[in-house]
Amino acid sequence: MSALPLEAFRDSYRELIAFVARRTGSRQSAQDIVHDAWLRVVEAGPAAQTSHPAPRAYLYTVAEHLVVDHLRRAARTSERFDSAFHDNTVGMHAMGQDVAEACLQREALAAVDAAIAALPERCRSMFLADRLDGESQMAIAAAHGVSVKTVERDIMRAMDAIEAALHEWRGDAAVQSMPRKGRRRALSALLGVAGLGASGSLAWRLYQSQVATWQIQLGTATGRQLTQPLPDGGSIALDAQTRLDVRYYGTRRYVQMHHGAAFFSVARNADAPFIVDAGPARITVLGTRFEVALDAQGGVRVAVEEGRVRVQNRGRDGDTADASDGWELTASQTLDWQLGQTPRRDSNPDEVAAWRNGWLDFRHEPLGLAVQRLARYGQVPMQVAPDAEHLTIFGRVRIADARSWLQLLPRSLPVVVREEGQGAARRITIARRKAQS
Structure with missing residues (x-):
């Protein structure tokens, strides 16, 4: 029998997941629906699989029907069990x-x-x-x-x-x-x-x-990324090894970042500011697109793609300093803030959150921090010796080619790259190259 629809499923799997996730607002539900669609195609038998002139369209049609059924069930469940409030004037x-x-x-x-x-x-x-x-x-x-x-x-x-x-x-x-x-x-x-x-x-x-009206905890594993739709039409894209909590209140939308990097696409709402606490910084916006990245030392980097972003010192016990303090960033600006140092604001000609498209940009970044970012995508632990971690690098790295980049690193920096150990003890170490006597 022809396996064209099943080949279409394999070739279109990621696109199909994204298509269904946009309709349902949940990636987990999207994965379940797409798997059900595959089962429907298999169960339809050879006749249905070979008779359809456009296998890809056939697969999307099956998925679309399952999405409609899913949304209808969700609506009926919501009518029976929903106890969430919708606005200030909701009646008893x-x-x-x-x-x-x-x-x-x-x-x-x-x-x-x-x-x-x-x-x-x-x-x-x-x-x-x-x-x-x-x-x-x-x-x-x-x-x-x-x-x-x-x-x-x-x-x-x-x-x-x-x-x-x-x-x-x-x-x-x-x-x-x-x-x-x-x-x-x-x-x-x-x-x-x-x-x-x-x-x-x-x-x-x-x-x-x-009292939070909607909340979710999000996390990604090594080498995995995730996009989470938000109930107001915005979204959060999480880089690998990222963890954060999201809580919506009637008067504010709040995110606590624990580690990693995230790109926020925020729907505008002047009555409910969008607030991100990350490291020493509190970032406040009304509606914009920006990235927040934490490093292993507790420093934070904020990069704005569009709109305006306000960054303040969280201060003691998470309280921000006086509202007159802080920094305002606009499109193509960044703020780098390392603990114990004065924040540095700069222009950013590079793509914001380039990791969404499979790249990492390093602009005079310490080698230690750069390797920490690369380590989010590899299964083999990487470490930089203290004598080399402050060497700076400049350039763009394709995440999929990180291993090749590491092998070529000694051509641009006075370092040696060694792969040591086996199995679970395997690791990559980067140390400063000793001068020849």
Whole structure:
């Protein structure tokens, strides 16, 4: 029998995954659907496989039908089980709640509002500036003429009062003996039971700022890349060996980068800034395209493809410094920030996040950092000896040809490249070449 449709599946696999992922918004679902499409083609038998004049079109048609079925099932499931809110004015009946439950939710909101109103004026002002306006504790302390410790104490006092009010509303036993550790997360969980309706309420505004409405943890393995669609139409492309957390709140979109590199395509939303915390930096945008890359030493590099990006020092405990501090980057600009050093802003004529297209660009980059980036794609560990890690390199490397690049490296730098060990102990070492005596 002819195997043309199956050959088309093999040759078009990656494109088909991308095609289905754009329709479903999930790469995992796309892989499942494409595999189901392959099974359908196999089960159709030789007659169907050989009779279709355009095997590729036939395969895409089968996948398209499966996508439609998948979306219909998802819609029916959503209608039965969806409990997520959609905007500030969502009604209780839209959430599938009865009148009694709606009254209970409003009572909880009233309890939180009353607790906030009963706070001393300074304490209330500091708490709202911290939780609603996102001001740093350093800036709050300066505005009130007090120490940062005083600000921390007053914010904790306000959180205690709100937590006690919600526990009292729920009828819980006394909570004075509960540990303070994790209080911020506990407050978010308690607000979660009181976060529906009453758009003018302070409790509702706290809910929007504290409780995530959508979140996901993303990670990639060695040599693997991933593109994740976002619920607002944006996307994040992850380089190999990258890990980050994404959380959407009513008033902000937040990403915590742990390691690796990512390219962000951010849908514009002036009411919900997009914030990325990476190393010493906090990057804030409204809608743009940019890359953030962390190195093994905790340094960070920000490169802008289009739009404007604001970079600030995260400061102590993750709080940003005063809003007047920081750096604004525009298209084709970069900021390199190594721990303990002054950030360096520069123009960037190269392609932003070239790894998306299989390349790495090195512009006077220390050899140690360059090899760390290459190591994300190879199964054999690589290391640079201390005497060679500060040598600088300039050029462009195709990721697929990294091994050839390493072999040619001694022609441009005074180094030797050695491959040592076998099996799991195998590794590549780059050391400075000793001068001939």
